Amino acid sequence: MKLYFLFQAACFTTTSISLNQLHGAQAQPLLVEEDLGCLNDDGITSDTCRPASSTTGDKPVGSLLPSHLPEPVVFTNFVENTTVSLSNGREVQVSTGTVTQINQFANSGTSSSTINSATANSESINLATEFSVLPQALSRSSVDNVLSILQDYQYLDEDPDTVDGMPTYEIFVDSPDLYQRQGNNKVRDSDPNFLPYRIQLREKLQAILQPYLTTVLTPFVQQHYPDACSNKGPSRACTPCYSLIRRYRHGDRVSHATHHDGHAIVTVVVSLSDYGRDYRGGLYVSTGFGQHEFMALKKGDAVVHQSTLLHGVKVYDKLEEPETTQRWSWILWYRDSTACADYSYEWFADCAQRGSPLCQQLHSTKVGSVPGIDAKDAYNQVLDLNFAAARGGAGGSAIKVARAYLQQLPSRLEFDQTKAAEFFQMAIQSHHPDGHYGMAHLLLAQAQLQQQQHQDNMYYQDALVVQAVAHLESAAQLGHVYAQFNLGMVHTYGYVTGHINGTLAASWFITSGLPEGYYVAAQQAKAVGDRERYAQLGQRAHALGFMAPWRKQARQHTGSGGAAGVDLNLPWPTAMDGRQPPKL
Numbered sequence: 378m379k380l381y382f383l384f385q386a387a388c389f390t391t392t393s394i395s396l397n398q399l400h401g402a403q404a405q406p407l408l409v410e411e412d413l414g415c416l417n418d419d420g421i422t423s424d425t426c427r428p429a430s431s432t433t434g435d436k437p438v439g440s441l442l443p444s445h446l447p448e449p450v451v452f453t454n455f456v457e458n459t460t461v462s463l464s465n466g467r468e469v470q471v472s473t474g475t476v477t478q479i480n481q482f483a484n485s486g487t488s489s490s491t492i493n494s495a496t497a498n499s500e501s502i503n504l505a506t507e508f509s510v511l512p513q514a515l516s517r518s519s520v521d522n523v524l525s526i527l528q529d530y531q532y533l534d535e536d537p538d539t540v541d542g543m544p545t546y547e548i549f550v551d552s553p554d555l556y557q558r559q560g561n562n563k564v565r566d567s568d569p570n571f572l573p574y575r576i577q578l579r580e581k582l583q584a585i586l587q588p589y590l591t592t593v594l595t596p597f598v599q600q601h602y603p604d605a606c607s608n609k610g611p612s613r614a615c616t617p618c619y620s621l622i623r624r625y626r627h628g629d630r631v632s633h634a635t636h637h638d639g640h641a642i643v644t645v646v647v648s649l650s651d652y653g654r655d656y657r658g659g660l661y662v663s664t665g666f667g668q669h670e671f672m673a674l675k676k677g678d679a680v681v682h683q684s685t686l687l688h689g690v691k692v693y694d695k696l697e698e699p700e701t702t703q704r705w706s707w708i709l710w711y712r713d714s715t716a717c718a719d720y721s722y723e724w725f726a727d728c729a730q731r732g733s734p735l736c737q738q739l740h741s742t743k744v745g746s747v748p749g750i751d752a753k754d755a756y757n758q759v760l761d762l763n764f765a766a767a768r769g770g771a772g773g774s775a776i777k778v779a780r781a782y783l784q785q786l787p788s789r790l791e792f793d794q795t796k797a798a799e800f801f802q803m804a805i806q807s808h809h810p811d812g813h814y815g816m817a818h819l820l821l822a823q824a825q826l827q828q829q830q831h832q833d834n835m836y837y838q839d840a841l842v843v844q845a846v847a848h849l850e851s852a853a854q855l856g857h858v859y860a861q862f863n864l865g866m867v868h869t870y871g872y873v874t875g876h877i878n879g880t881l882a883a884s885w886f887i888t889s890g891l892p893e894g895y896y897v898a899a900q901q902a903k904a905v906g907d908r909e910r911y912a913q914l915g916q917r918a919h920a921l922g923f924m925a926p927w928r929k930q931a932r933q934h935t936g937s938g939g940a941a942g943v944d945l946n947l948p949w950p951t952a953m954d955g956r957q958p959p960k961l
């Protein structure tokens with residue numbers, strides 16, 4: 378049953394920014410088209426509505442367990458295996474994989490009328506992208522030599538990552554501004570206590586790695602992407618401007634949220650660890666329906682891709698000796714300039730013009746740096762590009778437009794919750810988990826508002842809350858860590874189910890892998906007197922940046938993965954016992 382309900386405009390004094398934005402004086406009625414089964418037409422929960430009858434798929438809402446999350450699936454869609462001769466006479470084995478993003482509403486045209494009207498002008502949808510795997514691009518002995526240099530190095534960088542705002546645990550081997558990082562976050566590169574050793578370390582690493590760059594990886598990149606990398610003249614040849622090594626390890630960083638490498642015309646990732654033996658999971662590509670499929674990379678295998686590949690990292694513990702799980706990777710970000718100048722404003726301009734939604738999404742992040750562009754022009758282009766991209770099925774752009782309508786991102790768009798919900802729904806159709814998270818936020822804010830109006834403590838099982846939790850469960854299944862964290866809140870406070878389940882809550886908090894998740898789980902362990910678990914979880918929270926002076930701000934910049942404007946603290950109505958989740 379399709380029902381419409383309104384967000385009522387009201388003024389509340391509240392410290393929550395999101396609530397101010399949702400309920401401020403400028404709030405308009407929000408028309409959300411949702412299958413909200415048990416709501417009356419005026420948006421009030423009917424007495425007969427109970428969450429037991431509410432389901433996501435065939436499971437009651439509130440029943441999703443971390444163990445239901447998909448086990449790591451290995452990517453197998455390789456369409457070609459060939460031997461490529463490089464211009465220097467070397468031969469390399471290459472397997473080509475393809476990934477197609479699938480957008481249901483854009484393809485079928487049968488979904489809701491609001492969405493169709495938003496996409497009426499969408500043209501052909503082409504979100505396919507490919508990548509190459511070069512098995513054994515580095516010899517195992519070279520990899521072992523690299524690892525022996527780094528294995529015991531205790532002082533990797535710990536600055537906040539631009540994708541997920543957690544400590545990077547990486548070290549740059551090379552970059553155009555390696556030793557001019559004063560004022561930025563790579564503090565150890567300008568600290569005399571660390572610098573002399575780092576210089577030596579880099580020399581040793583370069584001695585091993587540079588020959589592979591010169592003879593295998595860069596020739597392959599230049600040959601494989603002629604238009605991007607070799608046809609623009611000698612000074613515009615693709616060059617490995619950034620070279621860094623990153624560590625993932627049980628107990629500290631084990632993930633890197635889903636993202637596009639918009640800053641690299643080509644990326645090469647070389648695994649320095651063995652899939653299966655050292656770790657499970659690892660580097661994944663995000664496939665058609667938003668699932669993650671993992672590259673079963675062995676030591677020395679390289680993956681080569683461009684910015685259009687949606688990817689991330691999630692390292693799962695080994696089944697045996699899980700505490701020894703680790704994965705190291707060598708990452709190269711190429712630019713199309715031998716001087717490492719930034720021409721990224723050119724990279725996606727043409728394909729964006731030709732109507733590729735992904736290029737439009739990526740180009741929208743670059744227009745501000747087009748030489749000579751004035752601020753107003755740039756602003757309008759960013760908006761147009763994101764609208765076009767969203768309508769073409771690029772979920773990341775749909776999310777940005779939605780957040781702009783909520784004024785969670787700077788924008789001159791009028792505050793409009795109906796539009797925001799429409800674009801969140803579009804993102805959902807593109808299998809972007811942030812669409813679900815955004816809907817959950819809107820629904821909870823609505824529930825919180827109604828609760829305040831009605832002075833009613835029964836909102837923990839309100840249909841709005843049920844629907845929000847259903848969205849959180851959908852997002853959690855797609856790997857959304859903020860949603861997983863908030864499922865921890867659901868079971869800590871008994872939302873929807875009416876049962877407090879501390880064990881399940883802790884399990885969700887830990888599954889999120891967020892420092893805040895480990896912190897709350899640590900507090901729960903402390904509350905039940907489990908000192909050992911408290912210490913262990915607290916240590917993990919600390920290793921991921923909890924309490925670091927930059928963490929909160931980094932979280933605001935990165936959201937759950939590289940895009941600002943999403944809050945970990947959802948506007949929960951008060952729970953059945955009158956408590957409310959803390960704001961972290």
Ligand SMILES: O=C(O)CCC(=O)C(=O)O
Nearest residue numbers: 623633646660690706708
């Ligand atoms: O560590 C990896 O395998 C890849 C990391 C990554 O995607 C990145 O740093 O952009």
Ligand SMILES: [Fe+2]
Nearest residue numbers: 636637638688
């Ligand atoms: Fe990446």
